[in-house]
Amino acid sequence: MTQVDKAESGPDSLTADGEGTRPAGRSGPGPWKRGPVLSACALLLGLLLLLHRQLTDWAGMGSLVETFLPWFGLFAAVLLAGTLWRRSASSAVALLLPVTVWLNHFGGLLGDKSHQAGDLTVVSHNVAAENRDPAGTARDLAASGADLLALEELTAQAKGTYEKELAKAYPHHVVQDTVGLWSKLPLSGTRPVDPPWGTAGSPAARPRHDGIPVDPLRALRTTVATEKGPLVVYVAHLGSVRLMPRGGFWTDSRDSDATKLAKAVAADHSARRLLLGDFNGTLDDRALNGLTSQLRSVQDVAGDGFGFSWPAKFPVARIDHILVRGVEPKSAWLLPATGSDHRPVAAGINW
Template sequence: MAQQAYVRETADSGSGPERRRDRFRRRLGRTVSGWRGDRRIWRRGIVLAALAVVIALVMLLHAQIPNAVGNLGSLTETFLPWLGVFVPVLLVLGFVRRSATALIAVLLPAVVWLNVFGGLLSDKSATGGDLTVATHNVNADNPDPTGTARDVAASGADVVALEELTTAAVPVYEKTLAATYKYHAVEGTVGLWSKYPMTGVQAVDIKLGWTRAMRATVTTPEGRIAVYVAHMPSVRVKLAAGFTARQRDKSANALGEAIADEKLPRKILLGDLNGTMNDRALNAVTSQMRSTQGAAGSGFGFSWPASFPMARIDQIMVQGVEPVSSWTLPQTGSDHLPVAARVNIATSS
């Protein structure tokens, strides 16, 4: 009899994972049963529900948030994807508060976020392509420019743009990259290195008073392409002034005009734009060019800050060229991550 009882107890107890699942089901059942008899589940969590609706409206109507006061609209758009973090937080709080109203309301920002950003979660990269390009803000205070140059060369890129070059660091980059890139040019604080011949090199005036943008014609085996390199002015978030981006916005408009006036049909823009593709202030550029990350990347491709990337402000954009794949490169001595893309020129119009 004792042996039969032992066998029955062992059989009922099951394995460890099975016991945990059974305990979870019992607790969930008790919670649901408790909620069924609680008429307050619809009255609790009104504040949580209101927050969920506000977050959803911000994502839907971000373009309507005015920039007149502290560039609040651009600041919101810079970190817009991160509003999705509030969805699981509100979900947990809704369960804790035992609020059916809050839990239902949380569905609204979840659906909106997936509608706006869900497409970026899929891997759109493909194989092929005939030109690999990369861009990297190397940081003026980079403690290891030689190592950074080696890392960039090891990426296999055919064309590399570097931003935030200092007078002292330029010879280091030139020497380290010389073995990989036969052609290069530096204008102000930006430079372009290429395995293919470069002509028509010139500075691009982005209304700063000093040079932080350039263009060159790169002659690849598949044809000529206009390559632009740009480093937009930095932006800051200040308590009194808000999101100080006026100079960046002015430079973006000037860059957009230069690209629009470009005679060559195939164009690539490489650089640190100090703004994301959601930021309306970059419309002069983004309205006429495609982001390789959005078209052929996987995920958001955040590039800054390198220690914990929160925004994609380093961009590779194209016009008249077909993006094939896009990715970020490993961290160097800079506070930005390098970004790279593979494009197809031969089949582009």
């Protein structure tokens, strides 16, 4: 072979057996062999989204994952960027699993499903015990024009302020422990869902799990007299959750309250039921299965986006909910932030 022949038989030429040699500058595995780590991560992410209910709840791990489940879609976006950078065909195919599962679970929340205002407008708000401006919060809530206002985390000091500021717009109201309902319509048959423990609910009488006092179920049941018939309303504030240095995500108090509330709702055979409150958990959390199996979320049916309500400055989770049965959700939205660390949630419902 001459010198010219050698030059012409460069990196793009065919070998004797008819196969081409790899072009210069394109060394390494092909697109189907690139990014094995990306592919593995995509498959693991997809399985996590698909089988999160099977994840162990040891140290509250399952509840913690389910609280922030929508945000796992960001990991898919990161993996997609890595896939494009590596030009990996295998990881692109693997990404179809988490993307499909995420869209199937949360895709319905991406659009605006709200319609016209309903026959009845309801608002639920954890007003926060640390709220420095309860009067301003009360005025903001009254300005919403809601027919029903459910308030959680009322303190003894702030209760009088809310009663005074809301008296003109809401002539009817009931309070049990730290939850209350203000209404433009008459109320009757009010009672606590779970009677307080101890003689006066003193901290010394509170049951404890792992040395931590368990919050009581702060919830009431009342009946609203509407033009179209009675509407049973529950207002609830489930127990707190905590991130413990040694115990992980502590949910005993919240889980216990959720079970009690679910049993109370199941035993209630009223045709129209409405549940408002701070659940200290998202509806993806397994601890709330007893409630979500009986009631529908207005946000899922008629909301605009995810409706994250906490924390108010940069919401990352919807832990404040409005659930219904026997009525039709028409719209669901968030109200502007108040002096609380929660955003108020609102909904319009029809018979």
